[in-house]
Amino acid sequence: MPDLDTVVREISEEMAARADRGTVADYIPELAHVDPNRFGIAVVQADGRISAGGDSEVLFSIQSISKVFTLTLALGMIGDRLWRRVGREPSGNPFNSIVQLERERGVPRNPFINAGAIAVTDVILSGHEPREALGEILRFMQFLSKDPTVTIDEKVAASERRTGFRNSALAYYMKSFGVIENPVDYTLGVYFHHCAIAMNCRQLATAGQFLVHNGMNPATGFNVVSPERARRINAIMLTCGHYDGSGDFAYRVGLPGKSGVGGGIFAVAPGKASIAVWSPGLDAAGNSHLGRIALERLTQRMGWSVFGV
Numbered sequence: 001m002p003d004l005d006t007v008v009r010e011i012s013e014e015m016a017a018r019a020d021r022g023t024v025a026d027y028i029p030e031l032a033h034v035d036p037n038r039f040g041i042a043v044v045q046a047d048g049r050i051s052a053g054g055d056s057e058v059l060f061s062i063q064s065i066s067k068v069f070t071l072t073l074a075l076g077m078i079g080d081r082l083w084r085r086v087g088r089e090p091s092g093n094p095f096n097s098i099v100q101l102e103r104e105r106g107v108p109r110n111p112f113i114n115a116g117a118i119a120v121t122d123v124i125l126s127g128h129e130p131r132e133a134l135g136e137i138l139r140f141m142q143f144l145s146k147d148p149t150v151t152i153d154e155k156v157a158a159s160e161r162r163t164g165f166r167n168s169a170l171a172y173y174m175k176s177f178g179v180i181e182n183p184v185d186y187t188l189g190v191y192f193h194h195c196a197i198a199m200n201c202r203q204l205a206t207a208g209q210f211l212v213h214n215g216m217n218p219a220t221g222f223n224v225v226s227p228e229r230a231r232r233i234n235a236i237m238l239t240c241g242h243y244d245g246s247g248d249f250a251y252r253v254g255l256p257g258k259s260g261v262g263g264g265i266f267a268v269a270p271g272k273a274s275i276a277v278w279s280p281g282l283d284a285a286g287n288s289h290l291g292r293i294a295l296e297r298l299t300q301r302m303g304w305s306v307f308g309v
């Protein structure tokens with residue numbers, strides 16, 4: 001097998017030099033300021049060794065990658081009852097699509113499109129104040145990343161709260177079917193804030209390690225989730241993690257992964273490695289353009305695709 005440090009260095013060099021960088025998301029105004037020339041990668045292998053390159057220490061807005069962790073928390077709270085509130089089929093639609101929600105009577109297709117993640121956030125919020133629910137999510141990220149400095153970028157959260165009209169539409173629509181239990185403003189407030197968590201590639205790859213180790217957190221030796229649940233979260237990432245680009249991501253990269261409009265992608269090579277890449281420019285489906293290409297290179301060279309070498 002090729003040396004991982006060499007592969008990561010070569011990928012970082014190639015990505016830094018490429019001219020095709022995709023388009024930075026600007027529907028959340030605060031995200032539009034991010035430099036499209038950034039590229040970072042961090043890979044935590046099963047034995048804990050870290051290979052990193054480029055801007056792997058620069059913080060970025062994790063956006064929809066937070067949905068993996070809120071799904072994990074919500075499953076921990078209400079278990080399989082969650083699947084009454086949200087489905088687990090790929091959507092084949094953009095991440096903020098409204099049409100599907102009407103056809104399916106307010107029950108979102110999966111926990112990774114915006115509507116689904118808002119419904120999952122509502123589950124975490126029930127029985128708590130918004131501040132407590134958000135604290136729960138943030139502490140979970142700090143614990144998993146072994147870094148108590150992980151925090152929320154308030155400017156990004158405020159920017160999305162000012163302009164998140166589509167998410168409001170989705171939430172009110174779900175509320176009309178009883179899928180949202182709490183006041184819509186509260187649920188959206190928590191949702192916008194967990195999307196605005198700022199992390200770097202190293203912290204994110206560290207946080208995702210439990211999905212590499214059948215649910216076990218290697219720092220403590222204890223399980224964050226059961227092996228069965230870890231396998232299922234990975235399955236949902238594979239089928240739904242890149243919205244209507246999920247099929248192409250499976251075809252090219254072959255790993256469970258979750259993207260965010262901040263340009264991050266978190267990916268899992270089960271039993272082998274936890275990976276985070278970041279490049280702010282997006283493709284047409286809203287997934288990091290160079291992030292995907294970098295992961296394609298990595299899995300090809302390391303033979304890490306879950307579908308074979």
Ligand SMILES: NC(=O)CC[C@H](N)C(=O)O
Pocket residue numbers: 062063064065095096114160167192195259260261262286
């Ligand atoms: N794809 C994403 O990362 C979307 C998350 C973003 N906070 C939104 O709701 O639009």
